[in-house]
Amino acid sequence: MTQEYVYDYEPDYDQLMADIETLIQEGNLEGVRNLYETVHSVDIDEVLEDLDDSSLRYFLFMLEFEDISDLLENAEEDLQIRMMELYSTKELIEIFTFMANADVADLLGLLSTRRRKELLNYMKKSDSNILKMILSFDEESAGGVMTTEFISLKQSLSVREALLKIKDIAPETEIIESIFITDRQHRLQGIVDLREILVAPGYTPLSDLIEDMPFFIYAEDDQEEAANIIFKYDLKYLPVVNQKMAILGVITSDDIIEVMEQEHSEDILAMSGVSKDEEYDSTFASSVRSRLPWLLVNLVTAFMASAVVSLFEGTISQVVALAAAMPIVTGMGGNAGNQALSIVLTSIARGDMDLEDDWKLIVKEIVLGLFNGAVVGLFAGIILYMKYGNIILGLIIFASMIINMIIAGIVGFLLPLLFDHIDVDPAISSPIFLTTTTDIFGFFVFLGLASIVLPYLV
Structure with a gap:
């Protein structure tokens, strides 16, 4: 009797691994398929990543191609590559039939040029042409993330003719609630809601039902720009067109969620001086290549700040308290600058800001720096006065904090x-x-003011 596998949401990894290993050892075909029906493919993928190639092969070969397509679609890149290497060209093409063209294009991009060409040559010409078109775009462009599973009809069709075509195309499409309307040259003219087609008289031409589609993006544009448009205008989908306004594909709001997560992760890594391609399990060599160049750049900038400090060695040697206080000025300045930086980077990512339109906002930053610097500087000044008993030192850090x-x-x-x-x-x-900048100016302002009033500090 086949064991029934029942798991909670986010099943225990060790238990799932043990069950999968047992099923592989037993060659339990029915048990593997039962487990697949019970456990989400994402959780299964996490276990498959840690199997050796032999165990991975045995497990996958006990599943249907449709199930494998689901596992393949949700797997991490390394596992996707390993899985595709297990199948012949014919088998892989059959697995691809259960997947959207955009997902297939992403997978083809992971393969060697030779294997990719081989797969494209064995596919139906219609499928191959679509995939070649998607692959021709940069993977981070709008064309690289668009789906081609949508319905577009010519505006000259009647409602009756349109319904026949929709019925024929619908099983192979991802977007059905909205129909994109084109002219004879396939140029986007607008959009018609499926509901409008269903209730309109059969003789009505689609041209009478068209609603304007003011938002679109060119295939070559960056995916982040597409994300900004969808986010700003709360769109369900965004048509992707070529330079002649012929519709090539559609980006859905679901597609763009992944793009936004990817862009956010890239920005976080970039702000830390880490390559977007580095993962937690990247090789030692790739991590070095990713991190070391930026650390060397930081070393150069650190020496620049150190050079400023060296200009005031005489002042520091006479008032040792300055050495303890000056990191406070630079540290708080860095924190304040990062606050402004984070806000601006987020706004740029959403497409809300540019250099020409936002100069007046600098005044706001000046006022914020003045107010926050005064409040923080006041507290710092009081603490230093209480510690060292020198009110001049407190006034210096108060003024330095405001300026920095x-x-x-x-x-x-x-x-x-x-x-x-x-x-x-x-x-x-x-x-x-x-x-x-904050280190150099912080040190220069603080130590410069201290040098001016040095007789009152000694």
């Missing part, structure tokens, strides 16, 4: 806008220069 926070706010606001304006990734470049 104003500078940090302006720099944190302007740097990402400037880098974005010259087409340099602001998430990568801005944090390094922000830290350097």
Whole structure:
């Protein structure tokens, strides 16, 4: 009798691994299929990642191609590559028949050029042409993430003719509630809701039902721009067109969620000076290549800040308390600058800001720096006065905090806008220069003021 496998949401990994290993050892075909029906494919993929190639092969070969397509679609890239290597060209093409063209294109992009060409040559010409078109676009462009499973009809068709075509096409499409309308040259003219077609008289031409579709994106545009449009205007989908306005595909709001997560992760990694391609289990060599260059850049900027400090060695040697206090100024300045930087980077990512339109907002950053610097500087000044008994030292850190926070706010606001304006990734470049600026100015202002009033500090 076949064992029934019942799991809670997010099943225990060790238990699932033990069950899968037992099923493989037993060659339990029915048990494997029962487990697949019980456990989400994402959870199964997590276990399959840790199986050796032999065990992975045995497990997969006990599943139907449709089930394998689901596992393949949800797997991480490394596992996807391992899985595809287990199948012949004919078998892999059959697995692909259960997947959307956009997902197949992503998988083909992981394969060697030779294997990819081999697969495309064995496919139906219609499928091959669509995949070649998707693959011709950069993977991070709108064309690279669009789906081609949509319905487009010519505006000259009647409602009766349209319904016949929809009935024929619908089983192979992802988007059915909205029909995209084109002219004879396949240029996008607008959109018609399926509900409107169903209730309209059969003789009504589609041209009478068209609603404007003011939002679209060119296939070559960046996927982040598509995400911004969908997010800003709360769209369910966004048509992707070529330069002649012929519709090539559609980006859905579901598709764009993954894009937004990817872009967010890339920005977080970039702000830390880490390549977007590095994973937690990346090889030692790739991690070194990803991190070391930015650490060396940071070393150069650290020496720049150190050079400023060295200008005031005489002052520091006479008032040791300055050495303990100056990291407070630079640290708070860096924090204030990062606050402004994070806000601007988020706004740039959404397409809400650009350098030309937002100069007036610098005034806000100046006022914020003045107010926040005064409040924080007041507390810091009081603490230093209580510790060292020197009110002049307290006044110096009060003034230094205000000046450095104003500078940090302006720099944190302007740097990402400037880098974005010259087409340099602001998430990568801005944090390094922000830290350097706040350190250099923080040290210079604090130690400079201390040098001016040195007789009152000694």
